[in-house]
Each structure stands twice: as structure tokens, then as C-alpha cells.
Amino acid sequence: MHEYDTYEEVLRSNGLKNTKHRNEILDLISKSEKPMTADDIYINLKKHNVSINISTVYRILDTLVSKNIIIKSNITGDSKALYELNRQEHKHHLICSGCRKMFTVDECPLEDYEKSLSNKLDFDITGHKLEIFGYCKECKNLYKDKK
Amino acid sequence: MHEYDTYEEVLRSNGLKNTKHRNEILDLISKSEKPMTADDIYINLKKHNVSINISTVYRILDTLVSKNIIIKSNITGDSKALYELNRQEHKHHLICSGCRKMFTVDECPLEDYEKSLSNKLDFDITGHKLEIFGYCKECKNLYKDKK
DNA sequence: TTAGTTGCAAATCGTTTGCATCAAG
DNA sequence: CTTGATGCAAACGATTTGCAACTAA
Secondary structure: OOHHHHHHHHHHOOOOOOOHHHHHHHHHHHHOOOOEOHHHHHHHHHHOOOOOOHHHHHHHHHHHHHOOOEEEEOOOOOOOOEEEEOOOOOOEEEEEOOOOOEEEEOOOOOHHHHHHHHHHHOOEEEEEEEEEEEEOOOHHHHHHHHO | OOHHHHHHHHHHHOOOOOOHHHHHHHHHHHHOOOOEOHHHHHHHHHHOOOOOOHHHHHHHHHHHHHOOOEEEEOOOOOOOOEEEEOOOOOOEEEEEOOOOOEEEEOOOOOHHHHHHHHHHHOOEEEEEEEEEEEEOOOHHHHHHHHO
């Protein structure tokens, strides 16, 4: 399975034109294990000598979000939005309040909980976002006293 | 226990001066069951004939966040930050993708999960944020087909 | 008195938009 | 050819900042 073909298919099957920029952005996001900001993407493309405008980056991201190909979020709490591939198997993140690094966890403990909530509240649950905060191995000692 | 005394104590015990504005903002946030934006707070104060500047609202919110008295987040995904009291007993929210209303749930299924994660990853967990998305009772029928 | 707090206006930052040009289908 | 995609510059909205005036301690 060749990558280009895959991205093209993703785009086509969503009624989107198959442009170079869209392919490049999809490729970047697909290959990143962590959510990226619009600027991360812009900088990264520039670094690889791709000529693109920041507003185009935003427009492409919006389009991909609207088609549910990628997910927009804001975990770290700062002002920039984060974008990540909408992968079937979802992951959660641990965010270190010390160094702001993000760690990924695979397990998700919420399936049963969601079912019971769904019944109790008559709410049709489509997804969730879980972020866990704390201090990582390296930072826990440095920040221990600040508690 | 009189409210004013409480807010004053919260402020003093964090080394903050006990000002009228800080009391008013703490009072507002304490009495709201849902997270508020800086603008919500500003508008609400104005409505109650409190003369305050929007930049002061932001500054007070920043200060309270830095002291961990309130929590800053961004759940709904739009550009505005949300602020809520850092309550001991925490709650989670269901957000309706249709009408954007927020529903509050009391239970939290994550304590055991956090303990096991903490051990496994040598991460010192201090808290988490869980948001669940879907369609509420009223919207689930309207949006069912858009899936 | 003095360090911390506030108002005001201007600045900043992330993001969006109008419009003319360009490229995919 | 026609519709949608892009670049550019200007607009926007949320938040931040510099500075002078003020107020709690």
C-alpha cells in the first residue's frame, strides 16, 4: 500500500480535491505520534522546502476536521489548537505539568462507564477526550515541593 | 460560615491581597455550576453594576489559576478559555455536539485506573480532565442522519 | 509607605476572511 | 470550462502588556 494512494483515496472518498498541500499535511499528521499545532505543520513544511501559506494550512486543517479525517483539540491549555489524525484506536495522553511533555497511553478504561452513562442520561455518546495531568519521572522531584 | 470570610481566607492563605474584584470574581465562579469564560464573568459583573476592566478580569483569573484556586481549560473547542473553581470533589461534563450545551456528571471512574497508570509509568498524577461528547436527548434525533 | 492591584490603550498572537489567481476534475 | 483551492494582505477576537494612578497592608 503506497502512501500517496492512501491519502488520495482518503481525500477523494470525502469529495475533496487531491492537492499537493493536502497530501503533504495528511502525511505529516499521519506520521506524527503527537498532536501538532497549525504552526508546527507550517514550520515543518517550510523546513522541507514546501511553499505554503499559513492561511492555507488553517484552511486545509479546517476542511479535514469537517470531514472527520483529523481531530482538533486543545489539551495543553495554551492558546493554540492541536490537530491529530482521527485514528480508529484511540489513545490518551499524560501531560507533564513540569516540562509540558506529552506521554501516550493505549488503554482506555471508559467503555463500560460510557454505556451506563448513556443509558442513565439518554445521551448518545460519540466519543470522549481524557487528559491526565501530573509530573513525569524527571520532573516529579524538581517540582515536589511546589505542591 | 460567611462567604466573604471564606473568599478572604482563600486569598490571604495564598498570599494575595483581599480586593473587592477578587472577591466578586471568586463569588461568581463559586456559584456557577458550569465553567465560565472571562467574558461571561465580565458581562455578569457589569450587569451587577460592578465597574471593572476586562484586562483586570484576565489578570485576576491568571492569578487564581497560578495559585490553583481555579482551573483553566478549553472544553467546548472554541477559542475562549473556560474557568472553574478547583473543587475537591470533581465533576465531568458531557458536551452535546448538537446544541453545545454542557451536562454535568458526578461519578468519576478513573481512580483505580490512575493508580495503575501511575505505577506503571512512574508518573506522579495530580489530576485529569475527562470530557464526553455526543448528542443530548433533544438533539440526538435531529442529528442522527448527519453521522 | 510600599508592594501589589487596577484601568486604559495599545500591542500581540492565533486564526479567519475577501478577493484575485490558479489548478484539479 | 467550472468549481474548488491557494496566496496575500487585511481583519478579527481573545488575551496580554506597559505605564501611570491607586489601594490594601
